[in-house]
Structure formats: C-alpha cells, structure tokens
Amino acid sequence: MSATLPRPSRPSNGPPTMALPALPVGKTRKSTGGIQTPTSKLTPSTPRTGLRAPSTTLLPATPPPTTALPQPRSLSGINGAGKTLRKTVSINSFPQPPRGDNRVTSLPPSPLSGGLSHKSKTPSAPNYHVSSGTPSLLNGTGEGKAVARGSTRNSDGLVSVSSPPHSRSSSAQDSYSTSATQYEDMIDVAQQKLDSSSKRASKTDGKGNVIVSVRVRPDAPGQEQGKADGEWMVDGRKSLIANRGKEGGDYYYDNVFATHDDNSRVYDHIAKRLVRRVMEGYHGTVFAYGMTGTGKTFSMQGTASSPGVIPLAITDIFSYIRETPSREFLLRVSYLEIYNEKIHDLLSMPTGNAVGGNMAQEEIKLREDSKRGVYASPLKEEIVQSPTQLLRVIARGDQARRTASTQFNARSSRSHAVVQIVVESRERIPGNPAGDNKRSGLLPGGVRVSTLSLIDLAGSEKAAETKERRTEGSHINKSLLTLGTVIAKLSDTKDKDGKASDKDGKHLPYRDSKLTRLLQGALSGNSLVSILCTIQIGAAASMALGNTHTAETINTLKFASRAKNNIVSHAKRAEEALGSGGDGGARVLLERYRMEIVELRKELETQAKNNSKKDDEEEKVRDAEEERAREKEAEHRHEEQMLEMQLARTALKERIDHLNRLILSSKSIGVNASGSYSSLGMHPRYSQGSIRSSVMTTNGGRPLLERTSSMTSTSTIGRGSSGQRNSSGAEQPSADDEDSLGEFGDGTASLAAQNRALQADVADKNRYIQTLEKRLLQARRASHSRTSVGLSSTGKAIMVGEDHSVSALLKDKDAEIAELRARLDDKDRMLGALRSAARSRDTADRVESRSEIRASQVLGQPPNSAGPTSPSKAPLAKQVSELRKRTKSVDEMSKMLDEMIQDRVESGEIVRGSRGSVRVAPIDRPAESSSDPPIQLQLLSKQRPSLLNEANPVALEA
Numbered sequence: 001m002s003a004t005l006p007r008p009s010r011p012s013n014g015p016p017t018m019a020l021p022a023l024p025v026g027k028t029r030k031s032t033g034g035i036q037t038p039t040s041k042l043t044p045s046t047p048r049t050g051l052r053a054p055s056t057t058l059l060p061a062t063p064p065p066t067t068a069l070p071q072p073r074s075l076s077g078i079n080g081a082g083k084t085l086r087k088t089v090s091i092n093s094f095p096q097p098p099r100g101d102n103r104v105t106s107l108p109p110s111p112l113s114g115g116l117s118h119k120s121k122t123p124s125a126p127n128y129h130v131s132s133g134t135p136s137l138l139n140g141t142g143e144g145k146a147v148a149r150g151s152t153r154n155s156d157g158l159v160s161v162s163s164p165p166h167s168r169s170s171s172a173q174d175s176y177s178t179s180a181t182q183y184e185d186m187i188d189v190a191q192q193k194l195d196s197s198s199k200r201a202s203k204t205d206g207k208g209n210v211i212v213s214v215r216v217r218p219d220a221p222g223q224e225q226g227k228a229d230g231e232w233m234v235d236g237r238k239s240l241i242a243n244r245g246k247e248g249g250d251y252y253y254d255n256v257f258a259t260h261d262d263n264s265r266v267y268d269h270i271a272k273r274l275v276r277r278v279m280e281g282y283h284g285t286v287f288a289y290g291m292t293g294t295g296k297t298f299s300m301q302g303t304a305s306s307p308g309v310i311p312l313a314i315t316d317i318f319s320y321i322r323e324t325p326s327r328e329f330l331l332r333v334s335y336l337e338i339y340n341e342k343i344h345d346l347l348s349m350p351t352g353n354a355v356g357g358n359m360a361q362e363e364i365k366l367r368e369d370s371k372r373g374v375y376a377s378p379l380k381e382e383i384v385q386s387p388t389q390l391l392r393v394i395a396r397g398d399q400a401r402r403t404a405s406t407q408f409n410a411r412s413s414r415s416h417a418v419v420q421i422v423v424e425s426r427e428r429i430p431g432n433p434a435g436d437n438k439r440s441g442l443l444p445g446g447v448r449v450s451t452l453s454l455i456d457l458a459g460s461e462k463a464a465e466t467k468e469r470r471t472e473g474s475h476i477n478k479s480l481l482t483l484g485t486v487i488a489k490l491s492d493t494k495d496k497d498g499k500a501s502d503k504d505g506k507h508l509p510y511r512d513s514k515l516t517r518l519l520q521g522a523l524s525g526n527s528l529v530s531i532l533c534t535i536q537i538g539a540a541a542s543m544a545l546g547n548t549h550t551a552e553t554i555n556t557l558k559f560a561s562r563a564k565n566n567i568v569s570h571a572k573r574a575e576e577a578l579g580s581g582g583d584g585g586a587r588v589l590l591e592r593y594r595m596e597i598v599e600l601r602k603e604l605e606t607q608a609k610n611n612s613k614k615d616d617e618e619e620k621v622r623d624a625e626e627e628r629a630r631e632k633e634a635e636h637r638h639e640e641q642m643l644e645m646q647l648a649r650t651a652l653k654e655r656i657d658h659l660n661r662l663i664l665s666s667k668s669i670g671v672n673a674s675g676s677y678s679s680l681g682m683h684p685r686y687s688q689g690s691i692r693s694s695v696m697t698t699n700g701g702r703p704l705l706e707r708t709s710s711m712t713s714t715s716t717i718g719r720g721s722s723g724q725r726n727s728s729g730a731e732q733p734s735a736d737d738e739d740s741l742g743e744f745g746d747g748t749a750s751l752a753a754q755n756r757a758l759q760a761d762v763a764d765k766n767r768y769i770q771t772l773e774k775r776l777l778q779a780r781r782a783s784h785s786r787t788s789v790g791l792s793s794t795g796k797a798i799m800v801g802e803d804h805s806v807s808a809l810l811k812d813k814d815a816e817i818a819e820l821r822a823r824l825d826d827k828d829r830m831l832g833a834l835r836s837a838a839r840s841r842d843t844a845d846r847v848e849s850r851s852e853i854r855a856s857q858v859l860g861q862p863p864n865s866a867g868p869t870s871p872s873k874a875p876l877a878k879q880v881s882e883l884r885k886r887t888k889s890v891d892e893m894s895k896m897l898d899e900m901i902q903d904r905v906e907s908g909e910i911v912r913g914s915r916g917s918v919r920v921a922p923i924d925r926p927a928e929s930s931s932d933p934p935i936q937l938q939l940l941s942k943q944r945p946s947l948l949n950e951a952n953p954v955a956l957e958a
C-alpha cells in the first residue's frame with residue numbers, strides 16, 4: 001500500500017499541521033429530515049406479554065399483535081412506480097454531528113448485554129440463535145457501562161428503549177475505558193460468570209465483537225400488501241424473525257430492524273460503537289449482505305433525508321476528532337469495487353461509467369503483508385480533512401460504481417463496493433504543537449493506525465434476463481457463495497502454521513474469491529465486525545417470486561446466523577508505530593507529514609532569510625544599474641552638447657576668418673579711402689598677409705602678426721597640429737620665423753610659406769566640409785526621431801524642429817557648404833596668381849642677374865664685389881634691379897587681386913566704401929557685416945602710415 005500512497009500536493013492537499021479543523025456547529029439528526037423516529041409511533045398500551053414466541057403466532061385463536069407486517073410509511077425516495085429516485089446522496093443534506101443530545105431512540109434489547117436466550121416454543125421448527133452472552137466491544141457490556149433502556153413498546157409490539165447516554169453525543173469524556181487489556185479483563189470476568197465448563201463458552205469468546213443484524217425492507221407504496229400475512233413474523237424487541245412456512249423457523253440476531261426502522265436507528269445499533277472503537281485504534285468492518293433490491297445500498301448510503309451508515313459514520317468520526325483534543329488525527333480514504341472478479345479503483349476512474357464501459361485502469365491486485373494483512377494495490381488514497389470532503393470523495397466513487405437495472409432494482413449495484421477509511425492518530429503534548437525538533441510535541445506512544453471498512457455487497461440474483469446480467473450475477477453469486485462457505489467453515493481452529501482452518505484442519509478458501517480474500521482479515525478475527533443482512537418479506541416480494549424469493553430470504557437469514565455463530569473476533573487495539581519503523585513504515589503518513597512539515601518550516605525560514613538578503617542585494621544592484629544608466633545618459637548628452645558647441649564654434653570662427661580674409665585682401669591690394677591704390681599695397685608684407693588670412697592686432701602698442709583664421713577653427717575639431725599652430729603666435733617661432741623669412745628675405749621663401757599656409761587652409765576647409773557633411777547626415781537621420789535639434793553659436797541659436805524646420809537647417813548648411821566651396825575656389829585662384837607671380841619674379845631675377853654679370857664683366861669686376869675703384873656702383877645697380885623686380889611683381893599681384901576684388905564687388909559679395917575701403921556685403925550676414933569688418937578696416941587704416949614708414953623705406957625712396 002505504501003507504494004500506492006499518493007504524495008499529496010503541498011498547496012492543496014497538504015497534511016493538517018495541527019488538529020483537524022473543527023466541524024461546523026452540529027445539528028441534531030432530528031432536524032435533517034421529516035422522518036419520524038420510531039418513538040413517535042410507540043404504543044405503550046401494548047403489553048410486553050403480547051409478544052409471542054414464533055410458534056404461538058401460528059395459533060389462529062390468538063390474533064398476534066403483529067398480525068401483519070407493518071405497513072410501510074411514506075418513504076422518501078420511492079416513487080409511485082416503486083422505482084428508486086435516490087442513490088446519489090447530497091452531501092449538503094447530511095446531518096451535522098449533534099452535540100451531546102440525549103436523544104431517545106428506540107433500541108432493541110441487546111441479546112448480549114441482556115443475556116437474552118430465545119428459544120423457540122415450537123419444537124418442530126428449527127431455531128437459530130445468536131449465541132453469545134459475552135461482553136463485547138460492540139454491545140457496551142464489555143465496557144462497564146450499561147445501556148440505559150426504556151420500556152416503551154411501539155406499534156409493532158417492539159420495545160423501544162432510550163438510547164445510551166453517549167448515543168450520538170460521542171463525548172470523549174464519556175467514552176469507555178477501552179484499552180485492550182481492560183477489554184480482555186472484562187471478558188475474563190464475564191467468562192467467569194458464564195459456564196466455563198461449557199465447550200461452547202470457549203468458542204463464544206470474542207463473539208461479542210461480531211454483531212449480526214437483519215433489516216426488513218418495506219414494500220414500496222402502491223404495491224399490493226397483505227398476501228404475506230402470517231408467513232413471516234418480525235419481532236424487533238426479541239430480535240426475532242420467524243417464518244411459518246415449510247422450511248421456516250425462528251431466527252434470532254443481535255438486532256432485527258422492522259420495516260419502519262430508519263437508517264439512523266440502524267446505524268446506532270450496528271455501527272456507532274464500532275466506529276468509535278475504530279477511532280480508538282481497533283479495525284472495524286461493516287458490511288451489508290442480501291438479495292438484490294432488499295436495501296443494502298439504502299442502508300449503507302441512505303438518502304439525503306435519511307443518511308445511511310457511511311455518512312453517519314463519517315459524521316461520528318469527525319465528532320470524535322473534535323472532541324479528542326489530546327490526539328491528532330490523519331484520515332485517508334480509498335474506494336474500490338470488485339466487479340466480475342476484478343478490482344477497480346473508484347477514486348481514479350472517470351465518473352459516470354456505465355456497465356461495460358471501456359476503462360483503461362491499471363490492474364489492482366491483492367497483496368498480503370504480515371502487518372497490514374490483505375490489501376489492494378495500487379490504490380489511490382485521498383487525505384481528507386472535513387466530513388464534507390470525505391463525503392465528496394465517496395460520492396465521486398459512487399458515481400463511478402457500476403449499477404444496472406435488475407428485476408428487483410432499477411438501479412442495482414452490480415459490484416461489491418468497499419470504502420476504507422484509515423485513521424492515523426497520535427497523542428500530543430498540549431501547547432507545543434510544532435516544536436523545534438522532529439519529535440517534539442509528541443508523546444512516546446507513536447502513531448496508531450486503524451481501519452474502518454464499509455462494504456456494500458452486490459445483491460445475489462437468481463433469474464437474470466440478459467447475458468451481461470447473468471455474467472455479473474454468476475460472479476456475484478460465486479463470491480457470495482464463497483463468503484458463505486468461508487463463514488460456514490470458520491472455527492477457532494488453527495493449522496500448524498497458525499493459520500485459520502476449518503474444523504478438519506483444512507485451509508479456508510479465502511482465495512476462491514476476491515471478496516473473501518479482501519475480507520480475510522475481518523473474518524479471521526482481526527477486526528470488529530458488524531454484518532447487516534437485508535431481506536424483503538412483504539407481499540410484493542413474495543408475490544413476485546413466490547417460493548424462490550422465500551428461499552432466498554431464508555438463505556440470507558441462515559447466512560446471518562452462521563456469521564454470528566462462526567465469526568470470532570479477537571480484535572485488539574492496533575499497535576502504535578514509532579516513526580518510520582515498524583508497521584508504520586512509509587504507511588504512517590502522520591509521522592511522515594509531521595517530519596516533512598518540520599523540515600519544510602525550517603526550509604521556509606531559511607528561504608525567507610535568504611530572500612530578504614537577496615532582495616536587499618538585488619535592490620542595491622538595481623540602484624547601481626540605474627545610477628550607471630543615468631550617468632551614461634548624462635555623458636551622452638554632454639558629448640552631444642560638446643559636439644554641437646564645437647560645431648557652432650567652428651562655424652563662428654570660420655565666419656570670422658572669412659571676414660578677416662576679406663578685410664586683409666582689401667588691405668593687401670592697398671585700397672585707400674579715396675578708392676585709389678595705396679603704396680602700402682606695394683609692400684610684399686601686406687600682400688603676403690592678405691593671403692595668409694592674418695589679423696593685425698595691437699598688443700601694448702606693438703603690432704603683432706597672429707595666425708588665427710581657419711587653422712584655429714580646425715583645432716576645435718581636434719587637430720593637434722592645428723591647435724599648436726593656433727596657439728603659436730609670437731611664442732611659436734618656427735611658423736613665424738618662416739613667415740619673417742618670407743617677409744623680410746628675398747620673397748621666394750615667403751611665397752613658399754604662403755603656399756603651405758594656403759594648402760593647410762585648403763585641407764582645413766576640406767575637413768570642415770567633411771564635418772559639416774557628416775553633421776548634415778546625422779541631422780537628417782535624427783530628424784526622424786528627434787523633435788528638436790538645437791545648434792547654438794555665440795549669441796545666436798539656430799533651432800530646428802521648434803523654430804525652423806529641418807529642411808531650413810539643411811538649406812542653411814547647403815548654403816554654407818556652397819559658400820565654403822566658393823571660398824576654396826577663391827583660394828585656388830589666389831594660389832594660381834601667386835604662383836604665376838612667383839614665376840615672373842624668378843624670371844625677372846634671372847634676367848637681372850645675367851645683366852648684372854654682364855655689366856660686371858664690362859666693368860672688369862666680379863659681380864657683387866665692392867671694389868675700391870667703384871664703391872657705390874654695384875649696390876646701386878642691385879637696388880635698382882631689386883626695386884624694378886619687386887615693383888613689377890607687386891604690380892602684377894596687385895593687379896590680379898584688384899581684379900578679384902572687382903569680381904567680388906560685381907558679384908555683390910563685398911561692397912566698396914565711399915573712401916575706397918571694402919567690406920562684406922550686408923545681405924547674408926547683417927549682424928556680422930555691421931560690426932566686425934568695419935572695426936577691423938578702421939584698425940587697418942589707422943596702422944597704415946606706421947607700417948608704411950617702417951616697412952619699406954626703399955619703396956618710399958622710390
């Protein structure tokens with residue numbers, strides 16, 4: 001079984017961590033239905049003496065008090081056609097466990113406690129006795145408590161007695177002292193009282209643990225009554241059923257329930273004590289046996305208004321748990337059926353299976369274990385925590401059980417059904433339910449496991465109509481026959497192996513059917529047993545099958561008698577299993593769950609601790625990540641801003657440079673205020689300066705020549721070399737030295753420097769154009785995702801997206817690029833002009849030197865030698881040639897530049913002032929053209945005289 005135990009899923013079906021939940025406030029069973037208790041029909045006037053021995057009923061002169069079988073009361077669940085409308089019991093309508101009500105119920109005198117020994121007064125008729133005066137666990141006499149009795153007689157001449165004070169109250173405090181020892185002591189005491197010499201007495205030892213009862217089913221309303229009058233006599237008070245027919249006789253049992261006795265009464269007498277014993281640690285078995293349609297299922301399951309043994313047992317189980325706080329319990333339930341000699345698990349089958357339906361299920365086999373006895377495996381067991389849950393599980397199994405219509409029962413059970421409730425319990429220390437270690441909270445006693453088996457057998461049927469019914473019937477009949485045989489052969493004898501054997505020492509045929517094999521433990525004395533045999537002796541049944549039916553009924557009665565006489569139970573309280581060893585092993589779930597709970601709790605605590613730590617760490621990591629992301633974003637933004645600023649600065653510087661170049665160009669060509677060419681323009685220094693795009697500034701009254709222009713602008717884009725050049729000024733002699741060489745040397749070097757400068761400038765421009773183009777591309781891409789792009793320059797911002805559209809920006813940039821290209825063209829032209837000027841000068845120089853050589857040859861002196869004979873002749877000739885050469889070169893350049901300026905003036909790029917000065921046309925850059933250039937021009941015009949004076953005295957002389 002252990003292998004089949006389902007490990008309950010933790011969240012839903014976990015084991016109870018403490019005592020099982022309290023039941024809802026109990027209602028008394030009275031309130032649950034309109035069924036009248038038998039006491040309502042009591043007829044105290046009927047004298048006790050009116051009860052006759054079965055034989056006397058045959059006397060015609062004396063009308064028996066029970067002249068006819070009691071008329072059936074209006075029974076819920078039976079419709080006009082006599083067909084049942086029930087079998088599916090609504091769990092909600094089951095009664096709640098009552099609380100300590102001393103309800104008066106009719107109770108027949110216990111044949112055991114009362115020491116009844118009925119004897120037939122008719123010698124001819126056989127008498128069947130329930131032959132035990134032994135105190136027992138099930139009749140109360142073995143427990144030192146007498147069942148209070150009333151003496152009220154009911155309408156059937158039966159005696160109603162008040163139920164025992166503990167009836168239905170299930171008070172733990174009122175419970176009997178039922179340790180096995182005490183029980184056995186009691187038996188011993190009782191035994192001493194009995195005739196110990198009697199052989200029979202020894203056999204009856206333990207018979208009190210077996211209760212056999214017979215219940216008579218009423219006819220359905222509307223069925224013809226009365227024909228059976230006189231054939232049968234039922235005396236509930238005497239627990240007697242008498243048949244006056246040929247094979248008749250008197251049958252005495254522990255209980256005989258007449259037609260009007262309801263399920264509640266039946267339960268009270270056949271199962272209530274047994275259920276209690278099971279809760280105390282005994283194994284218990286209740287089964288219903290009888291012909292088809294006689295009320296087995298009705299008695300075991302009941303109806304919504306009249307719950308049967310199973311639901312009432314469940315109610316009492318939970319009442320007991322609630323009232324026993326000193327112990328903790330775990331309940332698990334299984335439900336199987338034996339159909340055509342095969343075992344099916346009703347809890348793992350799809351519901352609503354009709355007979356013969358296709359159901360693929362693992363074959364369930366019966367196994368045997370020295371501790372557990374015979375058990376089915378694999379079988380699903382469900383742990384239940386409330387009566388409702390337990391009833392639901394059983395209702396589910398009922399749905400899956402095979403039923404079919406038979407001649408006597410519209411919904412006949414075609415299988416033997418076994419509900420098994422396993423009760424695990426353990427004592428606990430109050431106030432320390434959880435504890436720290438695995439065994440804390442427990443007393444050393446360990447876990448006690450007991451089993452309650454509630455069995456509804458299939459009904460025997462002789463005349464089946466269909467083949468299927470006949471097959472079923474043959475299996476049913478065979479198993480019932482085996483059961484009868486086993487019971488008939490039961491004795492207290494054991495074979496040499498200690499196994500139960502018949503009187504002749506032969507093995508009992510338990511293995512001949514699944515049913516007997518499953519019941520082996522109960523039948524061989526390990527369990528308390530209660531057998532309910534159902535019969536129908538009314539007119540309807542008798543009329544329908546006549547003698548056959550009577551014979552069947554008599555068979556049932558004989559079976560009941562044999563069971564009572566032969567089954568001997570020495571049931572003892574189950575041993576307590578410790579931990580995972582012994583009988584418990586893996587089967588004792590209570591212990592396993594307890595340990596698991598403790599372990600899980602620890603795990604949970606550790607996890608909770610770890611989780612809080614982890615949470616903290618995760619939060620820190622998250623914070624750090626967020627911080628990093630923020631920083632990255634800020635950095636990115638900063639970079640973008642820097643780039644924009646650089647671009648803006650570049651643009652601005654470029655603009656300044658452009659303007660400066662224009663100004664210097666005008667200076668270099670020597671345009672004076674009156675519009676005529678100034679002699680300044682003749683000085684190579686200024687012509688060079690203009691080409692180099694320099695700005696003249698004063699520093700402490702001393703004129704400085706600084707290179708700023710486009711080289712500076714490129715430095716902002718990150719060119720180190722440009723930056724060096726930019727910061728050079730007077731401090732970087734190399735560039736300036738080179739320049740000064742050109743300015744103050746022979747002019748050739750200066751042109752080369754200019755050339756280089758121009759080339760560098762051109763390179764700068766190209767780079768700048770590339771940068772702008774890149775920027776343009778970026779702007780185009782960004783225009784899709786960004787709503788605005790801001791380009792700021794000093795004092796001026798160009799906004800795209802907000803103030804202007806992107807296209808405006810693009811246009812602007814395009815214009816700027818075009819302008820830059822135009823400038824480049826200018827520069828190229830200038831470069832060309834300068835080169836040609838340099839070439840011309842070189843040519844002139846060569847011609848000059850040749851004429852000089854010739855002149856010196858004519859004079860008889862080496863060229864450039866200052867001989868004493870002609871001290872002033874050579875320098876003079878040189879000066880003259882130089883002057884001529886330079887004048888020519890400057891003239892050419894001036895002319896050329898003048899042409900260029902004229903071009904610009906004509907194209908409208910620059911305007912000529914009234915006094916001959918030039919400035920940038922104010923159309924495109926009004927702000928700039930109105931500020932910077934005039935200032936610079938003014939500066940230049942101021943400097944002109946001094947420059948003129950100190951720079952070129954030769955020119956002045958000339």
Ligand SMILES: Nc1ncnc2c1ncn2[C@@H]1O[C@H](COP(=O)(O)OP(=O)(O)OP(=O)(O)O)[C@@H](O)[C@H]1O
Nearest residue numbers: 075084217292293294295296297298409412413459
């Ligand atoms: N004591 C009773 N009072 C009222 N109705 C009863 C009683 N016993 C049985 N019946 C009715 O008789 C019909 C047959 O009963 P039930 O199904 O319990 O018989 P059964 O013995 O289980 O038959 P089977 O063996 O075929 O399953 C049902 O309609 C049931 O309601």
